[in-house]
Every structure is written in C-alpha cells, then in structure tokens.
Amino acid sequence: xxxxxxAADKTNGSSPPxxxxxxxxxxLRDMLLIRRFEEKAGQLYxxxxxxxxxxxxxxxEAVVVGMQMALKQGDQVITGYRDHGxxxxxxxxxxxxxxELTGRRGGYSKGKGGSMHMFSMEKQFYGGHGIVxxxxxxxxxxxxxxxxxxxxxxxxxxxxxxxxxxxxxxxSFNMAELWKLPVIYVIENNRYAxxxxxxxxxxxxxxxxxxxxxxxxxKQVDGxxxxxxxxxxxxxxxxxxxxKGPFILEMQTYRYRxxxxxxxxxxxxxxxxxxxxxxxxxxxxxxxxxxxxxxxEADLKAIDAEVRDIVNASADFAxxxxxxxxxxLWTDVYR
Amino acid sequence: xPIQVLMPALSPTMEKGNLAKWLKKEGETIKSGDVxxxxxxxxxxxxxxxTDEGTLGKILIPEGTADVAVNTPIATILADGExxxxxxxAPAAPAPAVAQEVAESRSPVGEGKPMISxxxxxxxxxxxxxxxxxxxxxxxMVTQTIREALRDAMAEEMRRDxxxxxxxxxxxxxxxxxxxxxxxxxxxxxxxxxxxxxxEHGFAGVGVGAAMTGLKPIVEFMxxxxxxxAIDQIINSAAKTLYMSGGQMGCSIVFRGPNGAAARVAAQxxxxxxxxxxxxxxxxxxxxxxxxxxxxxLKAAIRDPNPxxxxxxxVLYGHTGEVPKLDDYVIPIGKARIARAGSHVSIIxxxxxxxxxxxxxDELAKDGIEAEVIDLRTLRPMxxxxxxxxxxxxxxxxxxxxxxxxxGVGAEIAARIMEHAFDYLDAPVARVSGxxxxxxxxxxxxxxxxxxxxxxxxxxxxxxxx
Numbered sequence: 001x002x003x004x005x006x007a008a009d010k011t012n013g014s015s016p017p018x019x020x021x022x023x024x025x026x027x028l029r030d031m032l033l034i035r036r037f038e039e040k041a042g043q044l045y046x047x048x049x050x051x052x053x054x055x056x057x058x059x060x061e062a063v064v065v066g067m068q069m070a071l072k073q074g075d076q077v078i079t080g081y082r083d084h085g086x087x088x089x090x091x092x093x094x095x096x097x098x099x100e101l102t103g104r105r106g107g108y109s110k111g112k113g114g115s116m117h118m119f120s121m122e123k124q125f126y127g128g129h130g131i132v133x134x135x136x137x138x139x140x141x142x143x144x145x146x147x148x149x150x151x152x153x154x155x156x157x158x159x160x161x162x163x164x165x166x167x168x169x170x171x172s173f174n175m176a177e178l179w180k181l182p183v184i185y186v187i188e189n190n191r192y193a194x195x196x197x198x199x200x201x202x203x204x205x206x207x208x209x210x211x212x213x214x215x216x217x218x219k220q221v222d223g224x225x226x227x228x229x230x231x232x233x234x235x236x237x238x239x240x241x242x243x244k245g246p247f248i249l250e251m252q253t254y255r256y257r258x259x260x261x262x263x264x265x266x267x268x269x270x271x272x273x274x275x276x277x278x279x280x281x282x283x284x285x286x287x288x289x290x291x292x293x294x295x296x297e298a299d300l301k302a303i304d305a306e307v308r309d310i311v312n313a314s315a316d317f318a319x320x321x322x323x324x325x326x327x328x329l330w331t332d333v334y335r
Numbered sequence: 336x337p338i339q340v341l342m343p344a345l346s347p348t349m350e351k352g353n354l355a356k357w358l359k360k361e362g363e364t365i366k367s368g369d370v371x372x373x374x375x376x377x378x379x380x381x382x383x384x385x386t387d388e389g390t391l392g393k394i395l396i397p398e399g400t401a402d403v404a405v406n407t408p409i410a411t412i413l414a415d416g417e418x419x420x421x422x423x424x425a426p427a428a429p430a431p432a433v434a435q436e437v438a439e440s441r442s443p444v445g446e447g448k449p450m451i452s453x454x455x456x457x458x459x460x461x462x463x464x465x466x467x468x469x470x471x472x473x474x475x476m477v478t479q480t481i482r483e484a485l486r487d488a489m490a491e492e493m494r495r496d497x498x499x500x501x502x503x504x505x506x507x508x509x510x511x512x513x514x515x516x517x518x519x520x521x522x523x524x525x526x527x528x529x530x531x532x533x534x535e536h537g538f539a540g541v542g543v544g545a546a547m548t549g550l551k552p553i554v555e556f557m558x559x560x561x562x563x564x565a566i567d568q569i570i571n572s573a574a575k576t577l578y579m580s581g582g583q584m585g586c587s588i589v590f591r592g593p594n595g596a597a598a599r600v601a602a603q604x605x606x607x608x609x610x611x612x613x614x615x616x617x618x619x620x621x622x623x624x625x626x627x628x629x630x631x632x633l634k635a636a637i638r639d640p641n642p643x644x645x646x647x648x649x650v651l652y653g654h655t656g657e658v659p660k661l662d663d664y665v666i667p668i669g670k671a672r673i674a675r676a677g678s679h680v681s682i683i684x685x686x687x688x689x690x691x692x693x694x695x696x697d698e699l700a701k702d703g704i705e706a707e708v709i710d711l712r713t714l715r716p717m718x719x720x721x722x723x724x725x726x727x728x729x730x731x732x733x734x735x736x737x738x739x740x741x742x743g744v745g746a747e748i749a750a751r752i753m754e755h756a757f758d759y760l761d762a763p764v765a766r767v768s769g770x771x772x773x774x775x776x777x778x779x780x781x782x783x784x785x786x787x788x789x790x791x792x793x794x795x796x797x798x799x800x801x
Contacts, residue, residue, distance in 0.1 A: 039367055039386040046343025047406060058368070078544075110581035117579035126547055126584070131571050137537050138572060141544015148500070148526065148550060171537025178532070256368060257384070262346035264379035270370065277368065330460055332582035333616050335640035 016227040027226045028286045029303050031061035034085040036311045045261050050101045054115050057085035059256035062282035063188055064089040066229025070237050078126040078139040079158035081116040090123040094310050098318035106321040133166030140172040143183035154182045154240040162193025164207055177214045182240035185248045190255040195267040207250035216246050223251030224280040337421050338387045340410040342403045345381045352376045353401045359391045389414045392422050465667040476657040484626045484658050485515050488633035493523055502529040503555030512557045513652055539565030543572045546588040556592035559608045573642035574617030589636045591645035595737045602773035607738030612644040613714040619668055620715040622646040624689035626656030628712055631666030648687045671718035677705035680795045681725040684735035685711040692735045695791035723755045730761035731798040735791055740768040762798040767791050
C-alpha cells in the first residue's frame with residue numbers, strides 16, 4: 001500500500017524506452033550526486049553545521065534527474081522546500097548549495113536564504129519556496145511570462161502530494177488551462193505529507209486526475225524509474241511546447257529519510273522503507289542495468305569517486321567559507 | 336582512514352541524547368543509508384542512518400548510555416580494505432572550537448540578554464527621498480478625476496514599456512469594477528489587459544511569478560479586502576524574495592486597488608490595510624490623496640524595481656484635482672508633501688484621512704490655530720524628516736487615519752516623534768483613528784466608527800491646551 005505503485009502497468013503495460021549507455025551513465029552520475037550530497041548534508045546537520053530545517057531528497061532522485069533530461073536550456077524550474085536535488089539537477093554548483101545550507105557568504109543566497117531559499121537566474125531555477133503550494137502559482141506565473149513573451153520555454157512546477165491539497169493549486173490549474181500556459185505540474189507523490197499518508201489526506205488519490213475538472217491531461221509515472229520519468233517528461237514537454245496548455249505528471253516515488261531532520265518517522269515501518277530501497281531504488285536500477293550491459297565495476301566506481309570528491313569538496317568549502325559580513329544584514333531588502 | 340560516526344543532533348535544539356540501541360554489530364557491513372543505531376532525545380526515539388560505507392569497526396559508546404553529547408564519537412567505520420589495526424588512525428573528535436561556534440549560533444538571538452547588547456550591525460540605512468519634480472511655470476493643468484489620473488498613469492507606462500501589463504477581476508471587458516482601467520483593453524488588447532477569474536491567491540502568485548522573470552505586472556484587487564486571500568504571495572513571495580536570494584532575484588510588481596472604508600458596505604468590505612503592509616520590509620506602501628499625486632506616484636510605483644502596495648480609496652475615485660499636463664509626471668516615492676503650512680500644530684495624515692485633516696485645519700484657523708497639514712503620501716519608506724521638522728516647529732502633533740489605532744500607522748508616527756523630537760514636544764501626540772470595532776452597516780453607526788473633522792479639531796485643540 002505504502003510503497004510506490006508500479007505505475008508502468010498504467011502506461012499500457014509496456015516498459016519505458018531504453019536509455020542509451022550515455023544516458024544511463026548520466027542518469028547514474030546525476031542521481032548519485034544528489035544522493036551523496038544529501039547524505040553529506042544530513043551528516044553536516046548532525047554535526048550542527050547546518051541549522052533549522054533541512055529536507056532531504058534521498059529516494060526521489062529519479063524524478064528530478066529524469067525530468068531535467070527532458071528539458072532544454074531556457075526552461076524554468078521551481079519547487080518547494082525539498083529542493084537541493086532540483087538545484088543540483090539544474091546544474092547549480094554543489095559548493096554554492098552546500099555553503100547556503102551552512103549559512104556562509106559563498107552560498108547561493110549569500111547565506112541569507114538557507115536550505116529552502118536558493119535561486120539561480122543563470123540556471124533558470126526560481127527557488128526554493130517554503131510555503132507549501134506557493135510555488136504552483138509562481139510556476140504558473142513563469143509560464144505566463146513565457147506565453148506573454150511568445151517564446152517556446154516551458155516551466156516545470158514541482159510539488160508534493162501534500163501541496164496538491166492546497167487551494168491555490170486549483171486556482172493555478174484553472175488559469176493555466178484557461179490561458180493555455182506552458183507549465184508542467186510535477187506532483188512528487190512520495191506517499192506522505194510530512195507524517196500523513198496520502199490515504200488519510202486525499203479524497204482522490206490518483207493525482208494524475210487532479211486536473212480533470214479543468215481538462216488538464218495527467219499521467220501516473222513510475223517515479224523510481226528514471227527512464228519512465230524521462231519518457232513522461234518528453235511527452236509533457238511536447239504537449240506544452242505545442243501550445244496545448246498545461247500537463248500534470250504524478251511521479252510515484254518514495255522518500256527514504258524523514259520529512260525533515262527531526263522526524264522520528266513513526267508513521268511507517270522500517271520494513272516498508274527497506275522494501276522500497278531493496279526493490280525499487282532508482283540508483284540501483286540504473287547500476288544493475290549498466291552492469292548487465294557489461295559496464296565494468298571499475299567504471300562505476302570511478303563515477304562514485306568523482307561524485308564523492310565533488311560532495312566532499314562542497315562540505316569542506318561550506319564549513320570553511322566565512323559567514324556573511326554583518327553589513328549584509330541590511331542589503332537586498334530593496335533594489 | 337577509518338571514519339568516525341558522531342553523535343548526531345537530531346533536532347535544532349538537541350544537545351545530548353541517550354544511545355538506546357545498536358542495530359549493527361562490530362564487523363558487520365554497512366551501506367550508506369543503513370540504520371545503525373537508535374537514539375532517544377527528549378522528544379522522540381530517532382534512527383541514525385550511516386552516511387558512509389564500510390564495516391562497523393568499533394562501537395565506542397555502548398547501548399544504554401545516557402546523556403551522550405552531540406558530536407561525541409560513537410563508533411568507527413572501516414572503509415574497504417581497512418582492518419581493526421587501522422582503528423588507531425581514526426581522527427580525533429572535532430576541535431572544540433567548532434562545537435562552541437555551533438552552540439552559539441543555535442542560541443536564539445538576544446536570549447537571556449537585552450537586545451541592546453546583541454552584536455552591533457551597522458545602523459539601518461535611511462531612505463533619502465528626492466523632492467517633487469519641478470513643474471515649470473506656465474504648465475497647463477488638467478482637471479481630472481482620480482480615477483482618470485490612475486488610468487492615464489497606467490496607460491502612459493504601458494505605452495512606455497511593453498513589459499508592463501495589468502491583470503485582475505473585471506479589468507478588461509467590464510472596464511474595471513470601479514472604471515479605473517477604462518479604455519485600456521481597447522488600446523492595449525487582451526494580451527496586456529487581462530481579466531482573471533475570481534481567484535486572488537492564484538493570480539497574485541501568477542503575477543509574482545511573472546515578475547520574477549522581469550515582467551512588470553500591475554495586479555488590481557477589486558478591493559484590498561480581497562487581497563487578504565493573496566497576502567501570503569504578497570509578503571512571503573513578493574516582499575521577501577530579493578533578500579532570500581541574496582539580491583539575485585527581485586520582483587517589480589504593483590498591487591493596487593481601493594482600500595479602507597467605502598460607504599455602507601459593512602465590516603468585510605471596509606478595512607484599512609495601511610498598517611498591515613507598512614509593517615513589511617521589502618514592500619513599499621503608497622496611499623495618496625490628490626489627483627496629481629495619484630498619477631505621479633502610480634507612475635513611480637510601476638517603474639520601481641520593488642513590490643509596491645498602492646492603496647487607493649473608493650470614496651476619492653470621483654474627486655477631481657489639477658494634474659500638471661506634462662509628458663512624464665513622476666513623483667518620487669517616500670516624500671511627504673506639506674499640504675498646508677502652519678505653526679501651531681502638525682496634523683499628519685494620508686489618503687482619505689486628509690479629507691478630515693484639511694477640513695479640520697479650516698475650522699481651527701477660525702479659532703486662530705494655524706495647523707500644518709502633512710500628506711505623507713508614502714507610508715513605507717516613511718518621510719520621517721518632514722514630520723520631525725514640522726513637529727520641531729509646532730511642538731504638537733495629531734495623526735489622522737481611518738484604520739484602527741492599535742499598532743496603526745499613527746502609533747508608528749507617534750513613536751518616531753518621541754524618538755526624534757521628544758524634547759520639542761509641548762504635549763503628548765494625539766491619534767484620531769477609526770473606532771476599535773468592525774465597520775457597522777447602519778448609516779449613523781458607520782459615521783461614528785470613522786474619524787471626523789470634528790474629532791481632529793478636538794484633538795488639535797487638546798494638544799494646544801485650548
């Protein structure tokens with residue numbers, strides 16, 4: 001019940017299109033970077049180097065990595081507070097993200113935003129938003145801007161199964177379809193809104209149908225299989241770029257860690273988590289396919305090592321970079 | 336080198352915990368993500384997951400140990416190829432200096448000590464407002480309603496900048512619920528004059544999102560009462576993003592519409608939000624009174640790179656005033672205007688409060704009291720200098736607002752006068768405000784709930800001891 005359903009059945013029972021070896025390797029590398037980064041962030045939180053809230057993305061890596069593979073330069077991404085993975089997938093620098101987590105001047109927001117508030121105009125990443133559901137209206141606004149300017153960019157607004165119950169989500173759905181805005185709503189259904197299981201919070205648990213009353217097409221996707229995510233992303237992107245309006249993708253995924261760092265996780269069993277990790281881990285799936293395709297252990301270890309180096313360097317930077325200057329207190333309130 | 340596993344902090348406030356149970360034994364293989372131990376905090380029992388891979392080399396803190404301090408080494412993990420003999424090489428616990436720094440950064444600001452001894456940051460920068468643009472002698476004046484002045488301001492800015500558009504309920508085909516956007520659809524078309532569904536929270540968010548990409552939306556609320564549905568997007572998204580992004584991403588957007596009491600529309604449609612928005616750093620808040628100011632300040636608001644709250648007043652929409660006939664009449668944000676000079680008492684107001692203030696000044700003059708009436712026009716940033724200079728001259732001050740007194744703008748003005756001109760005061764500052772009740776419907780009660788010129792006269796005489 002509580003593990004991500006095998007959604008592949010719903011897409012005509014066929015398995016997703018195969019990746020090329022290059023795509024598999026890229027997916028593996030990008031997902032590993034997120035996982036190792038998040039593990040390191042959890043560790044730094046445990047050491048007290050990161051304060052406040054810290055929501056880890058471990059387990060959900062295939063969603064953002066697969067979606068990113070379907071996008072082109074100029075497309076925009078916006079998400080909620082579980083955002084480190086999205087930033088890394090957009091190509092933001094690990095040092096800058098980690099230093100923001102530790103509240104240092106080299107962080108993306110000069111240490112003034114923290115885990116939930118980072119942005120990159122360069123990478124078209126629009127945050128990092130701490131109010132559940134707010135990014136859905138904002139992401140619709142990004143699509144509005146694309147429509148207004150008449151370019152062919154698409155915006156991707158990520159939100160969770162919890163946020164999917166917020167009122168402004170449906171206000172946004174209505175306007176997006178009414179005005180045919182190029183926005184992909186990616187609902188990351190990780191089965192729990194903080195500690196509340198989907199079944200205890202949602203009258204309609206098929207999130208791909210949440211746009212039905214606005215005539216927005218939706219699809220359930222196996223969010224643990226990066227190939228399925230990419231294929232669904234391609235379909236949604238094509239729909240949006242063709243001027244047909246918004247598209248909803250329900251990514252069935254799973255978060256291995258607690259909601260935030262101080263979550264005792266009493267709402268689910270350890271066995272449940274272990275089963276998903278064992279049966280459906282998005283990274284292991286790719287690794288196993290690569291090994292079956294005769295990619296050597298040594299090559300995979302080299303990717304591991306490269307990723308660990310990036311992550312360790314970011315942790316080192318984030319702990320040694322100075323805190324923001326006291327004068328920064330007063331800057332950036334107004335332009 | 337073997338990796339040390341440290342006692343983790345499992346919540347922002349945790350300093351120590353009990354090591355309840357080891358779930359892995361020495362010599363067992365550990366994968367990243369494996370739960371290796373359980374720790375009890377004062378709030379809950381939490382699991383510790385490994386973040387490194389290898390073999391559990393040695394358990395340093397046995398299960399059942401209570402009050403283990405955060406960052407104490409609790410075990411060591413051996414990497415591939417390492418043996419127990421490598422254990423001696425494990426690094427020492429982190430330098431105490433690091434722990435110290437962490438402990439300090441976690442104590443709430445100012446806890447246990449007066450705020451005044453908090454580490455001193457440079458003082459807040461003071462906004463310096465520019466004077467009004469000079470209107471050359473001989474400039475023709477047009478007599479316009481405030482509604483027309485607003486429409487002209489928007490139309491001029493939309494002609495000037497293709498990134499400016501207006502959205503809201505009934506702004507296009509209906510020509511504006513209060514006819515403020517009359518004619519804009521005909522001139523600029525439906526792409527730039529956009530009727531929204533009745534969906535304040537949603538379209539405020541859409542506007543802010545569009546502004547984050549560099550467009551310059553004018554978001555009309557049919558009234559600011561309905562903007563309460565959207566206030567999260569206004570404050571959490573529009574006002575704070577520039578700061579939260581370290582200056583990288585701002586939001587040039589105007590939220591405008593009628594604010595305050597209309598006539599006989601009862602409590603839910605008659606509220607003054609001036610003090611709400613003027614509380615928020617990151618917003619600019621404008622509430623003009625004269626037709627010329629409505630035009631010049633709305634043009635400035637549209638050009639401003641920050642989110643601006645532009646509070647209009649329904650009662651004033653039909654009032655006429657003289658507006659300079661200039662190609663580009665822009666009034667700087669943040670500058671008050673002396674509407675009437677005087678030397679006996681300063682009356683400070685804005686928006687429709689000015690109606691009562693000016694009427695009262697006429698009355699007071701009949702009794703030989705010359706009031707100086709200041710129209711603040713902008714509430715944030717507030718032109719403290721103009722207020723203080725006036726009070727230094729008169730020694731007495733009365734504030735006039737339609738909103739409630741508690742935590743109101745008048746309370747803020749009184750505090751600033753006390754802070755900057757205490758020694759010049761000959762009497763306590765008096766506040767005239769809306770009464771501390773929801774707005775009643777009955778005509779007589781509504782009148783009583785609002786400020787009046789008579790109340791301003793009374794307050795002014797009281798501070799003059801007359």
